[in-house]
Amino acid sequence: MMEKLGCVIYVSLVRKGFSNPEVEKMLKDAREARELLNISGVTIFSNGMILTLIEGEVNKVNAYFISVTEHIGLNNVIKLLDRAILHRSFEDYSLAFKPYDKNLQALDDFKDLKGQRYFEQFLSNNNVISNMVKGFINGKIS
Secondary structure: OOEEEEEEEEEEEOOOOOOHHHHHHHHEEEEHHHHHHHHHHEEEEEEOOEEEEEEEEEEHHHHHHHHHHOOEEEEEEEEEEEEEEOOOOOOOOOOOOEEOOOOHHHHHOOOOOOHHHHHHHHHHHOOOHHHHHHHHHHHOOO
């Protein structure tokens, strides 16, 4: 039986004063947790906020989202989208990170040419999920 896939997109404020080493540790811990649950996705950082897309088996995605709402590094977690999907957009990434902050550029998972093309291909899709991500990047979701 094929697993039912789901996608959740949420936004959150990052706690003020979150240092680069803290961001690196948060990413490492989140990647490990997601790998255990077979959850994939992307987190985009811009202007002290994050937009995160998580995808995977519906029950695991929902359980993971609940755990995120209790994370001490995040404030005001707001779910923007919760829907069934037919396929994953970031199946190769347990947690891809795309910062729009010069201090975090070293952590960008899409900085090489292959990664840039992967992310640009995702953004070129004309669907609700890609459009929400584009809206956040362009400052239209905050």
